[in-house]
Amino acid sequence: MKRVAVIGAGMSRFGELWNMSFRDIVISAGLEALEDANLEGREIEAMYVGNMSAGRFIAQEHVSALIADYSGLASINIPAIRVEAGDASGGVALKEAYIAVASGIHDIVIAAGVEKVTDVGSSSEIMDSSIDKEWEAFNGATLAGLFAMMARLHMHEYGSSEEDLARISVKNHRNAVNNPKAQFRREITVESVLNSPYVAEPLKVLDSAPISDGAAVLILASEDVARKYTDTPVFLDAVVQSSDYLALQNRRDILEMRAVKTATRKALKLAGCSLDDVGVFELHDSFTVTEMLLYENVGIAERGRGHEAIRDGVVEIGGGKPVNPSGGLKACGHAVGATGIRQAVEIVYQLRGDAGKRQVDAEIGMAVNIGGTGATAVASVFRR
Amino acid sequence: MLPRFWRKIKYRYNLVGTKCENCGSIYYPPRNICPECRRKSRMVEVELGEKGRVVTYTVIHDVPESSKLMKPYVVGIVELDSGARVTAQIVEDPERVRIGSRVRAVFRKYGEEGEDGIIYYGTKFVLDE
Ligand SMILES: [Zn+2]
Numbered sequence: 001m002k003r004v005a006v007i008g009a010g011m012s013r014f015g016e017l018w019n020m021s022f023r024d025i026v027i028s029a030g031l032e033a034l035e036d037a038n039l040e041g042r043e044i045e046a047m048y049v050g051n052m053s054a055g056r057f058i059a060q061e062h063v064s065a066l067i068a069d070y071s072g073l074a075s076i077n078i079p080a081i082r083v084e085a086g087d088a089s090g091g092v093a094l095k096e097a098y099i100a101v102a103s104g105i106h107d108i109v110i111a112a113g114v115e116k117v118t119d120v121g122s123s124s125e126i127m128d129s130s131i132d133k134e135w136e137a138f139n140g141a142t143l144a145g146l147f148a149m150m151a152r153l154h155m156h157e158y159g160s161s162e163e164d165l166a167r168i169s170v171k172n173h174r175n176a177v178n179n180p181k182a183q184f185r186r187e188i189t190v191e192s193v194l195n196s197p198y199v200a201e202p203l204k205v206l207d208s209a210p211i212s213d214g215a216a217v218l219i220l221a222s223e224d225v226a227r228k229y230t231d232t233p234v235f236l237d238a239v240v241q242s243s244d245y246l247a248l249q250n251r252r253d254i255l256e257m258r259a260v261k262t263a264t265r266k267a268l269k270l271a272g273c274s275l276d277d278v279g280v281f282e283l284h285d286s287f288t289v290t291e292m293l294l295y296e297n298v299g300i301a302e303r304g305r306g307h308e309a310i311r312d313g314v315v316e317i318g319g320g321k322p323v324n325p326s327g328g329l330k331a332c333g334h335a336v337g338a339t340g341i342r343q344a345v346e347i348v349y350q351l352r353g354d355a356g357k358r359q360v361d362a363e364i365g366m367a368v369n370i371g372g373t374g375a376t377a378v379a380s381v382f383r384r
Numbered sequence: 385m386l387p388r389f390w391r392k393i394k395y396r397y398n399l400v401g402t403k404c405e406n407c408g409s410i411y412y413p414p415r416n417i418c419p420e421c422r423r424k425s426r427m428v429e430v431e432l433g434e435k436g437r438v439v440t441y442t443v444i445h446d447v448p449e450s451s452k453l454m455k456p457y458v459v460g461i462v463e464l465d466s467g468a469r470v471t472a473q474i475v476e477d478p479e480r481v482r483i484g485s486r487v488r489a490v491f492r493k494y495g496e497e498g499e500d501g502i503i504y505y506g507t508k509f510v511l512d513e
Binding site: 122124125128134135136137138139140141142144145148149150152153156197198199200201202203245247248249250254 | 473
Protein backbone atom coordinates (compact mmCIF):
# COMPACT_ATOMS: atom_id res chain seq x y z
CA MET A 1 0.00 0.00 0.00
CA LYS A 2 1.16 3.48 -0.83
CA ARG A 3 0.81 6.37 1.55
CA VAL A 4 -1.81 8.86 0.31
CA ALA A 5 -1.50 12.63 0.48
CA VAL A 6 -3.85 15.50 -0.19
CA ILE A 7 -2.33 17.94 -2.66
CA GLY A 8 -5.33 20.13 -3.37
CA ALA A 9 -8.61 21.15 -1.77
CA GLY A 10 -11.48 23.35 -2.85
CA MET A 11 -15.14 23.99 -2.34
CA SER A 12 -17.99 26.04 -3.70
CA ARG A 13 -20.03 28.29 -1.50
CA PHE A 14 -22.76 26.32 0.25
CA GLY A 15 -26.35 27.48 0.33
CA GLU A 16 -29.20 28.24 -2.03
CA LEU A 17 -27.16 28.85 -5.16
CA TRP A 18 -29.99 29.95 -7.42
CA ASN A 19 -27.69 31.39 -10.07
CA MET A 20 -25.53 28.27 -10.37
CA SER A 21 -26.39 24.96 -12.05
CA PHE A 22 -25.26 21.52 -10.88
CA ARG A 23 -22.32 21.68 -13.27
CA ASP A 24 -21.39 25.26 -12.30
CA ILE A 25 -21.23 24.28 -8.64
CA VAL A 26 -18.99 21.27 -9.07
CA ILE A 27 -16.70 23.08 -11.51
CA SER A 28 -16.20 26.00 -9.13
CA ALA A 29 -15.03 23.60 -6.42
CA GLY A 30 -12.89 21.62 -8.86
CA LEU A 31 -11.12 24.68 -10.25
CA GLU A 32 -10.29 25.87 -6.75
CA ALA A 33 -8.79 22.46 -5.94
CA LEU A 34 -6.74 22.34 -9.16
CA GLU A 35 -5.43 25.82 -8.48
CA ASP A 36 -4.60 24.85 -4.92
CA ALA A 37 -2.63 21.81 -6.17
CA ASN A 38 -1.12 23.79 -9.03
CA LEU A 39 -2.29 21.17 -11.51
CA GLU A 40 -3.31 21.87 -15.06
CA GLY A 41 -5.88 19.04 -15.09
CA ARG A 42 -4.48 16.45 -17.41
CA GLU A 43 -2.49 14.87 -14.54
CA ILE A 44 -5.78 13.52 -13.12
CA GLU A 45 -6.18 9.77 -13.65
CA ALA A 46 -9.61 9.07 -12.19
CA MET A 47 -12.51 10.79 -10.51
CA TYR A 48 -14.85 9.61 -7.73
CA VAL A 49 -17.96 11.70 -7.20
CA GLY A 50 -20.23 11.43 -4.17
CA ASN A 51 -23.81 12.29 -5.06
CA MET A 52 -26.91 11.12 -3.26
CA SER A 53 -29.84 11.89 -5.45
CA ALA A 54 -29.30 13.85 -8.64
CA GLY A 55 -32.00 11.71 -10.23
CA ARG A 56 -34.60 13.17 -7.90
CA PHE A 57 -33.11 16.58 -7.13
CA ILE A 58 -32.34 17.59 -10.73
CA ALA A 59 -33.74 14.65 -12.75
CA GLN A 60 -30.27 13.88 -14.09
CA GLU A 61 -28.53 10.51 -13.80
CA HIS A 62 -25.16 9.63 -15.31
CA VAL A 63 -23.66 12.57 -13.46
CA SER A 64 -20.23 10.91 -13.40
CA ALA A 65 -19.88 11.44 -17.14
CA LEU A 66 -21.48 14.88 -16.93
CA ILE A 67 -18.95 16.06 -14.37
CA ALA A 68 -15.99 14.54 -16.22
CA ASP A 69 -17.21 16.28 -19.34
CA TYR A 70 -17.73 19.73 -17.84
CA SER A 71 -14.51 19.62 -15.87
CA GLY A 72 -12.65 19.11 -19.12
CA LEU A 73 -11.57 15.57 -18.28
CA ALA A 74 -13.67 13.71 -20.83
CA SER A 75 -11.16 14.77 -23.46
CA ILE A 76 -8.51 12.68 -21.68
CA ASN A 77 -11.01 9.83 -21.23
CA ILE A 78 -10.48 9.18 -17.54
CA PRO A 79 -12.84 6.93 -15.60
CA ALA A 80 -15.44 8.90 -13.61
CA ILE A 81 -17.39 7.00 -10.96
CA ARG A 82 -20.45 8.15 -9.07
CA VAL A 83 -20.79 6.87 -5.52
CA GLU A 84 -24.08 6.79 -3.59
CA ALA A 85 -24.53 6.08 0.10
CA GLY A 86 -27.20 8.53 1.22
CA ASP A 87 -25.66 11.55 2.87
CA ALA A 88 -22.46 9.53 3.38
CA SER A 89 -21.92 9.55 -0.41
CA GLY A 90 -19.05 12.04 -0.15
CA GLY A 91 -17.29 10.03 2.53
CA VAL A 92 -17.57 6.86 0.48
CA ALA A 93 -16.26 8.67 -2.62
CA LEU A 94 -13.25 9.70 -0.53
CA LYS A 95 -12.74 6.09 0.51
CA GLU A 96 -12.89 4.85 -3.09
CA ALA A 97 -10.42 7.52 -4.18
CA TYR A 98 -8.14 6.64 -1.28
CA ILE A 99 -8.15 2.95 -2.23
CA ALA A 100 -7.36 3.80 -5.85
CA VAL A 101 -4.20 5.66 -4.82
CA ALA A 102 -3.18 3.44 -1.89
CA SER A 103 -3.41 0.37 -4.12
CA GLY A 104 -1.03 1.87 -6.66
CA ILE A 105 -3.57 1.70 -9.47
CA HIS A 106 -3.63 5.50 -9.84
CA ASP A 107 -1.19 8.24 -8.81
CA ILE A 108 -3.43 11.31 -8.84
CA VAL A 109 -7.22 11.19 -8.45
CA ILE A 110 -10.11 13.48 -7.61
CA ALA A 111 -12.49 12.83 -4.73
CA ALA A 112 -15.51 15.07 -5.15
CA GLY A 113 -18.98 15.50 -3.75
CA VAL A 114 -21.83 17.56 -5.13
CA GLU A 115 -25.52 18.12 -4.60
CA LYS A 116 -27.96 20.57 -6.16
CA VAL A 117 -31.17 20.47 -4.19
CA THR A 118 -33.03 23.69 -4.94
CA ASP A 119 -34.04 23.04 -8.56
CA VAL A 120 -36.75 20.38 -8.27
CA GLY A 121 -38.19 18.06 -5.70
CA SER A 122 -39.08 18.24 -2.05
CA SER A 123 -35.78 18.07 -0.24
CA SER A 124 -37.00 16.62 3.05
CA GLU A 125 -38.94 13.82 1.32
CA ILE A 126 -35.86 12.97 -0.73
CA MET A 127 -33.76 12.92 2.45
CA ASP A 128 -36.25 10.38 3.84
CA SER A 129 -35.15 7.97 1.10
CA SER A 130 -32.01 7.31 3.15
CA ILE A 131 -34.14 5.51 5.75
CA ASP A 132 -36.10 2.29 5.13
CA LYS A 133 -38.92 3.43 2.84
CA GLU A 134 -41.05 0.31 3.24
CA TRP A 135 -40.85 -0.22 6.99
CA GLU A 136 -39.96 3.18 8.47
CA ALA A 137 -41.12 5.92 6.08
CA PHE A 138 -44.32 4.08 5.02
CA ASN A 139 -45.31 3.90 8.67
CA GLY A 140 -44.86 7.63 9.19
CA ALA A 141 -41.22 7.98 10.21
CA THR A 142 -39.03 10.66 8.68
CA LEU A 143 -35.26 11.08 8.96
CA ALA A 144 -35.82 13.90 11.44
CA GLY A 145 -38.38 11.79 13.28
CA LEU A 146 -35.96 8.92 13.79
CA PHE A 147 -33.26 11.24 15.14
CA ALA A 148 -35.95 12.80 17.32
CA MET A 149 -36.71 9.34 18.73
CA MET A 150 -33.03 8.93 19.57
CA ALA A 151 -33.01 12.35 21.22
CA ARG A 152 -36.11 11.51 23.27
CA LEU A 153 -34.57 8.25 24.47
CA HIS A 154 -31.28 9.95 25.39
CA MET A 155 -33.12 12.62 27.36
CA HIS A 156 -35.17 9.94 29.11
CA GLU A 157 -32.22 7.74 30.02
CA TYR A 158 -29.46 10.25 30.64
CA GLY A 159 -31.05 13.59 31.46
CA SER A 160 -29.88 15.55 28.45
CA SER A 161 -32.16 18.46 27.54
CA GLU A 162 -33.41 20.50 24.63
CA GLU A 163 -31.08 23.27 25.87
CA ASP A 164 -28.07 20.96 25.53
CA LEU A 165 -28.98 20.24 21.92
CA ALA A 166 -29.55 23.94 21.28
CA ARG A 167 -26.02 24.69 22.54
CA ILE A 168 -24.60 22.46 19.78
CA SER A 169 -26.42 24.50 17.17
CA VAL A 170 -25.26 27.76 18.78
CA LYS A 171 -21.63 26.56 18.79
CA ASN A 172 -21.72 25.56 15.13
CA HIS A 173 -23.28 28.86 14.08
CA ARG A 174 -20.65 30.77 16.07
CA ASN A 175 -17.86 28.82 14.36
CA ALA A 176 -19.33 29.44 10.90
CA VAL A 177 -19.08 33.21 11.31
CA ASN A 178 -15.41 32.79 10.38
CA ASN A 179 -16.00 30.44 7.45
CA PRO A 180 -16.43 32.40 4.20
CA LYS A 181 -17.98 29.40 2.41
CA ALA A 182 -20.65 28.73 5.04
CA GLN A 183 -24.35 29.20 4.33
CA PHE A 184 -25.19 30.84 7.68
CA ARG A 185 -22.53 33.22 8.95
CA ARG A 186 -24.46 34.59 11.88
CA GLU A 187 -24.67 33.75 15.54
CA ILE A 188 -27.87 32.46 17.05
CA THR A 189 -28.93 32.06 20.67
CA VAL A 190 -30.14 29.11 22.72
CA GLU A 191 -33.47 30.94 23.03
CA SER A 192 -33.89 31.29 19.28
CA VAL A 193 -33.25 27.55 18.82
CA LEU A 194 -35.72 26.67 21.59
CA ASN A 195 -38.32 29.04 20.15
CA SER A 196 -38.09 27.73 16.59
CA PRO A 197 -40.94 25.43 15.49
CA TYR A 198 -40.79 21.69 16.08
CA VAL A 199 -39.84 19.50 13.14
CA ALA A 200 -40.23 16.29 15.14
CA GLU A 201 -40.34 16.64 18.93
CA PRO A 202 -37.95 17.34 20.60
CA LEU A 203 -36.05 18.54 17.49
CA LYS A 204 -36.75 21.97 16.07
CA VAL A 205 -35.99 23.78 12.84
CA LEU A 206 -32.79 25.21 14.34
CA ASP A 207 -31.68 21.74 15.48
CA SER A 208 -31.69 20.69 11.83
CA ALA A 209 -29.06 21.24 9.16
CA PRO A 210 -30.40 22.95 6.04
CA ILE A 211 -30.45 20.91 2.82
CA SER A 212 -28.15 22.94 0.60
CA ASP A 213 -26.48 23.25 -2.77
CA GLY A 214 -22.73 22.83 -2.81
CA ALA A 215 -19.68 20.90 -3.89
CA ALA A 216 -16.27 20.07 -2.46
CA VAL A 217 -13.18 18.54 -4.04
CA LEU A 218 -9.96 16.97 -2.80
CA ILE A 219 -7.06 15.92 -5.00
CA LEU A 220 -5.23 12.87 -3.71
CA ALA A 221 -1.80 11.68 -4.78
CA SER A 222 0.61 8.96 -3.76
CA GLU A 223 3.30 10.26 -1.38
CA ASP A 224 6.14 10.16 -3.93
CA VAL A 225 4.10 12.05 -6.51
CA ALA A 226 2.81 14.48 -3.88
CA ARG A 227 6.36 15.54 -3.01
CA LYS A 228 6.71 16.93 -6.53
CA TYR A 229 3.83 19.32 -5.93
CA THR A 230 4.19 20.34 -2.31
CA ASP A 231 6.69 20.37 0.55
CA THR A 232 3.93 20.23 3.13
CA PRO A 233 1.42 17.58 2.14
CA VAL A 234 -1.37 16.57 4.49
CA PHE A 235 -1.55 12.80 4.65
CA LEU A 236 -4.75 10.81 4.53
CA ASP A 237 -3.70 7.95 6.76
CA ALA A 238 -6.96 6.01 6.86
CA VAL A 239 -10.47 6.02 5.48
CA VAL A 240 -12.77 3.30 6.82
CA GLN A 241 -16.39 2.67 5.93
CA SER A 242 -18.80 0.55 7.96
CA SER A 243 -22.46 -0.39 7.73
CA ASP A 244 -25.28 -1.11 10.18
CA TYR A 245 -28.93 -2.16 9.95
CA LEU A 246 -30.74 0.32 7.70
CA ALA A 247 -33.81 0.61 9.93
CA LEU A 248 -33.32 2.00 13.42
CA GLN A 249 -35.85 -0.50 14.83
CA ASN A 250 -33.50 -3.36 13.98
CA ARG A 251 -30.60 -2.01 16.04
CA ARG A 252 -30.89 -3.56 19.47
CA ASP A 253 -29.45 -0.46 21.08
CA ILE A 254 -30.93 2.64 19.49
CA LEU A 255 -28.28 4.99 20.88
CA GLU A 256 -25.33 2.86 19.82
CA MET A 257 -24.06 3.67 16.32
CA ARG A 258 -22.09 0.54 15.62
CA ALA A 259 -21.04 1.65 12.14
CA VAL A 260 -19.51 4.78 13.68
CA LYS A 261 -17.80 2.82 16.44
CA THR A 262 -16.35 0.30 14.01
CA ALA A 263 -15.21 2.83 11.41
CA THR A 264 -13.59 5.24 13.88
CA ARG A 265 -11.74 2.57 15.82
CA LYS A 266 -10.45 0.83 12.70
CA ALA A 267 -9.41 4.17 11.21
CA LEU A 268 -7.42 5.13 14.31
CA LYS A 269 -5.76 1.74 14.33
CA LEU A 270 -4.82 1.97 10.66
CA ALA A 271 -3.50 5.49 11.19
CA GLY A 272 -1.46 4.30 14.15
CA CYS A 273 -2.80 6.77 16.68
CA SER A 274 -5.33 7.03 19.46
CA LEU A 275 -8.30 9.33 19.91
CA ASP A 276 -6.21 11.37 22.37
CA ASP A 277 -3.91 12.30 19.48
CA VAL A 278 -6.74 13.80 17.42
CA GLY A 279 -6.83 17.57 17.81
CA VAL A 280 -9.71 18.53 15.53
CA PHE A 281 -12.93 16.84 14.44
CA GLU A 282 -15.57 17.36 11.78
CA LEU A 283 -18.55 15.26 12.86
CA HIS A 284 -21.81 14.75 10.97
CA ASP A 285 -24.46 17.01 12.53
CA SER A 286 -27.49 16.52 10.30
CA PHE A 287 -29.32 17.28 13.56
CA THR A 288 -27.91 18.52 16.84
CA VAL A 289 -28.61 15.14 18.41
CA THR A 290 -26.57 13.48 15.65
CA GLU A 291 -23.50 15.44 16.78
CA MET A 292 -24.19 14.60 20.44
CA LEU A 293 -24.51 10.88 19.67
CA LEU A 294 -21.29 11.05 17.67
CA TYR A 295 -19.44 12.49 20.70
CA GLU A 296 -20.37 9.27 22.46
CA ASN A 297 -19.91 6.82 19.63
CA VAL A 298 -16.64 8.30 18.40
CA GLY A 299 -15.40 8.28 22.00
CA ILE A 300 -15.04 11.98 22.81
CA ALA A 301 -17.60 11.47 25.59
CA GLU A 302 -18.64 8.40 27.52
CA ARG A 303 -21.95 6.72 26.78
CA GLY A 304 -24.79 8.84 28.13
CA ARG A 305 -22.58 11.87 28.71
CA GLY A 306 -22.52 13.50 25.28
CA HIS A 307 -24.43 16.50 26.60
CA GLU A 308 -21.69 17.14 29.16
CA ALA A 309 -19.19 17.66 26.34
CA ILE A 310 -21.18 20.63 25.08
CA ARG A 311 -22.04 21.92 28.56
CA ASP A 312 -18.37 21.82 29.58
CA GLY A 313 -17.10 23.43 26.38
CA VAL A 314 -14.82 20.50 25.48
CA VAL A 315 -16.03 20.60 21.88
CA GLU A 316 -15.58 24.36 21.39
CA ILE A 317 -12.74 25.71 19.24
CA GLY A 318 -10.86 26.58 22.43
CA GLY A 319 -11.68 23.25 24.10
CA GLY A 320 -9.73 20.00 24.23
CA LYS A 321 -11.72 18.29 21.46
CA PRO A 322 -12.89 20.94 18.99
CA VAL A 323 -15.79 19.67 16.89
CA ASN A 324 -16.95 21.35 13.68
CA PRO A 325 -14.80 24.49 13.62
CA SER A 326 -16.18 24.95 10.08
CA GLY A 327 -19.70 25.37 11.43
CA GLY A 328 -20.65 21.79 10.64
CA LEU A 329 -23.58 20.76 8.52
CA LYS A 330 -25.80 22.99 10.65
CA ALA A 331 -24.23 26.30 9.65
CA CYS A 332 -22.10 25.46 6.60
CA GLY A 333 -25.07 23.81 4.97
CA HIS A 334 -25.65 20.12 4.26
CA ALA A 335 -25.09 19.65 0.54
CA VAL A 336 -25.80 15.98 1.12
CA GLY A 337 -23.44 14.18 -1.32
CA ALA A 338 -20.81 16.89 -0.86
CA THR A 339 -20.77 16.84 2.93
CA GLY A 340 -18.22 14.05 3.45
CA ILE A 341 -15.73 15.83 1.19
CA ARG A 342 -16.55 19.24 2.68
CA GLN A 343 -15.67 17.89 6.13
CA ALA A 344 -12.37 16.53 4.78
CA VAL A 345 -11.55 19.87 3.14
CA GLU A 346 -11.99 21.59 6.51
CA ILE A 347 -9.66 19.13 8.22
CA VAL A 348 -7.06 19.72 5.49
CA TYR A 349 -7.32 23.51 5.96
CA GLN A 350 -6.98 23.08 9.71
CA LEU A 351 -3.88 20.88 9.47
CA ARG A 352 -2.24 23.18 6.92
CA GLY A 353 -2.92 26.22 9.10
CA ASP A 354 -5.19 27.76 6.46
CA ALA A 355 -8.33 28.03 8.59
CA GLY A 356 -8.03 31.72 9.43
CA LYS A 357 -9.92 32.91 12.48
CA ARG A 358 -11.37 29.46 13.13
CA GLN A 359 -7.89 27.88 13.27
CA VAL A 360 -7.27 25.07 15.75
CA ASP A 361 -3.77 23.87 16.59
CA ALA A 362 -3.73 20.18 15.63
CA GLU A 363 -1.41 17.59 14.11
CA ILE A 364 -4.12 15.00 13.47
CA GLY A 365 -7.74 15.48 12.44
CA MET A 366 -10.71 13.18 12.01
CA ALA A 367 -13.85 13.47 9.90
CA VAL A 368 -16.94 11.29 10.40
CA ASN A 369 -19.67 11.28 7.76
CA ILE A 370 -22.79 9.15 8.19
CA GLY A 371 -25.67 8.17 5.96
CA GLY A 372 -29.28 8.28 7.15
CA THR A 373 -29.52 7.35 10.82
CA GLY A 374 -26.08 5.72 10.70
CA ALA A 375 -26.48 2.72 8.41
CA THR A 376 -23.30 3.94 6.72
CA ALA A 377 -20.39 5.58 8.51
CA VAL A 378 -17.08 6.77 7.08
CA ALA A 379 -14.23 7.83 9.34
CA SER A 380 -11.07 9.38 7.97
CA VAL A 381 -7.87 10.35 9.74
CA PHE A 382 -5.56 13.07 8.41
CA ARG A 383 -2.09 13.97 9.64
CA ARG A 384 0.14 16.89 8.76
CA MET B 385 -46.09 4.94 -6.76
CA LEU B 386 -45.71 2.32 -4.03
CA PRO B 387 -46.82 -0.96 -5.64
CA ARG B 388 -43.93 -2.87 -4.13
CA PHE B 389 -45.57 -2.53 -0.73
CA TRP B 390 -48.33 -4.91 -1.78
CA ARG B 391 -45.93 -7.82 -2.00
CA LYS B 392 -45.59 -7.74 1.76
CA ILE B 393 -49.19 -6.86 2.48
CA LYS B 394 -49.78 -9.86 4.73
CA TYR B 395 -46.98 -8.71 7.04
CA ARG B 396 -48.17 -5.13 7.00
CA TYR B 397 -51.74 -6.06 8.00
CA ASN B 398 -50.83 -8.68 10.57
CA LEU B 399 -47.79 -8.65 12.79
CA VAL B 400 -46.16 -11.68 11.28
CA GLY B 401 -42.39 -11.83 11.24
CA THR B 402 -39.78 -14.52 10.87
CA LYS B 403 -37.96 -16.58 13.45
CA CYS B 404 -34.57 -18.15 12.87
CA GLU B 405 -34.82 -21.75 14.00
CA ASN B 406 -31.04 -21.91 14.24
CA CYS B 407 -30.54 -19.13 16.83
CA GLY B 408 -34.08 -18.21 17.93
CA SER B 409 -33.92 -14.57 16.85
CA ILE B 410 -37.17 -12.95 15.75
CA TYR B 411 -37.33 -10.33 12.99
CA TYR B 412 -39.88 -7.83 11.76
CA PRO B 413 -40.25 -7.12 8.91
CA PRO B 414 -39.68 -10.72 7.79
CA ARG B 415 -36.25 -11.60 6.44
CA ASN B 416 -35.03 -14.36 4.16
CA ILE B 417 -31.69 -14.66 5.93
CA CYS B 418 -30.86 -14.32 9.62
CA PRO B 419 -28.23 -11.59 10.07
CA GLU B 420 -26.69 -13.60 12.92
CA CYS B 421 -26.51 -16.99 11.21
CA ARG B 422 -26.58 -16.07 7.49
CA ARG B 423 -26.33 -19.30 5.44
CA LYS B 424 -27.04 -21.49 8.46
CA SER B 425 -30.34 -19.71 9.12
CA ARG B 426 -33.68 -21.50 8.84
CA MET B 427 -36.42 -18.90 8.77
CA VAL B 428 -40.03 -19.70 9.61
CA GLU B 429 -43.00 -17.35 9.89
CA VAL B 430 -44.14 -16.50 13.37
CA GLU B 431 -47.02 -14.49 14.86
CA LEU B 432 -45.57 -11.66 16.90
CA GLY B 433 -48.62 -10.85 19.04
CA GLU B 434 -50.49 -7.60 19.31
CA LYS B 435 -49.11 -6.11 22.49
CA GLY B 436 -45.95 -4.34 23.43
CA ARG B 437 -44.42 -1.18 24.88
CA VAL B 438 -43.13 2.11 23.51
CA VAL B 439 -39.32 2.13 23.31
CA THR B 440 -39.25 5.75 22.10
CA TYR B 441 -41.45 8.08 20.07
CA THR B 442 -41.74 11.50 18.51
CA VAL B 443 -44.45 13.85 17.34
CA ILE B 444 -43.94 14.66 13.68
CA HIS B 445 -44.78 18.25 12.76
CA ASP B 446 -42.90 18.56 9.46
CA VAL B 447 -44.91 15.83 7.75
CA PRO B 448 -44.53 14.34 4.28
CA GLU B 449 -47.03 15.64 1.71
CA SER B 450 -48.82 12.29 1.69
CA SER B 451 -49.56 12.52 5.43
CA LYS B 452 -50.44 16.18 5.76
CA LEU B 453 -54.02 15.52 6.86
CA MET B 454 -52.77 13.69 9.95
CA LYS B 455 -50.46 16.50 11.07
CA PRO B 456 -49.14 16.35 13.71
CA TYR B 457 -48.95 12.63 14.42
CA VAL B 458 -47.12 10.37 16.84
CA VAL B 459 -44.73 7.74 15.53
CA GLY B 460 -42.64 5.46 17.66
CA ILE B 461 -40.66 2.28 17.92
CA VAL B 462 -42.70 -0.39 19.69
CA GLU B 463 -41.16 -3.50 21.19
CA LEU B 464 -43.67 -6.33 21.02
CA ASP B 465 -43.76 -8.77 23.91
CA SER B 466 -42.33 -11.36 21.53
CA GLY B 467 -39.19 -9.20 21.20
CA ALA B 468 -39.62 -7.87 17.65
CA ARG B 469 -39.57 -4.12 17.11
CA VAL B 470 -41.90 -2.16 14.83
CA THR B 471 -41.82 1.47 13.69
CA ALA B 472 -45.42 2.64 13.54
CA GLN B 473 -47.84 5.43 14.26
CA ILE B 474 -49.42 5.61 17.67
CA VAL B 475 -52.91 7.03 17.29
CA GLU B 476 -53.29 8.88 20.57
CA ASP B 477 -53.09 12.37 21.97
CA PRO B 478 -49.33 13.05 22.10
CA GLU B 479 -49.67 14.19 25.71
CA ARG B 480 -50.72 10.70 26.76
CA VAL B 481 -47.84 8.79 25.14
CA ARG B 482 -44.76 8.00 27.24
CA ILE B 483 -41.65 5.88 26.89
CA GLY B 484 -42.73 2.57 28.40
CA SER B 485 -46.45 3.00 27.64
CA ARG B 486 -48.27 -0.28 26.97
CA VAL B 487 -49.75 -0.41 23.48
CA ARG B 488 -51.67 -2.79 21.25
CA ALA B 489 -51.84 -3.10 17.48
CA VAL B 490 -54.82 -1.96 15.42
CA PHE B 491 -55.53 -2.01 11.69
CA ARG B 492 -55.67 1.51 10.26
CA LYS B 493 -55.38 3.56 7.09
CA TYR B 494 -51.92 5.00 6.39
CA GLY B 495 -52.48 7.07 3.28
CA GLU B 496 -53.82 7.23 -0.23
CA GLU B 497 -52.65 8.09 -3.70
CA GLY B 498 -54.85 11.01 -4.66
CA GLU B 499 -58.65 10.97 -4.56
CA ASP B 500 -59.18 7.93 -6.75
CA GLY B 501 -55.93 6.16 -6.00
CA ILE B 502 -54.96 3.20 -3.91
CA ILE B 503 -55.52 3.43 -0.16
CA TYR B 504 -52.73 2.10 2.02
CA TYR B 505 -53.48 0.29 5.23
CA GLY B 506 -51.22 -1.07 7.90
CA THR B 507 -50.62 -1.55 11.57
CA LYS B 508 -50.82 1.30 14.05
CA PHE B 509 -50.91 1.21 17.83
CA VAL B 510 -53.21 2.56 20.53
CA LEU B 511 -52.60 2.78 24.27
CA ASP B 512 -53.54 -0.47 26.01
CA GLU B 513 -54.84 0.49 29.43
ZN1 LIG C 1 -30.12 -17.00 13.35
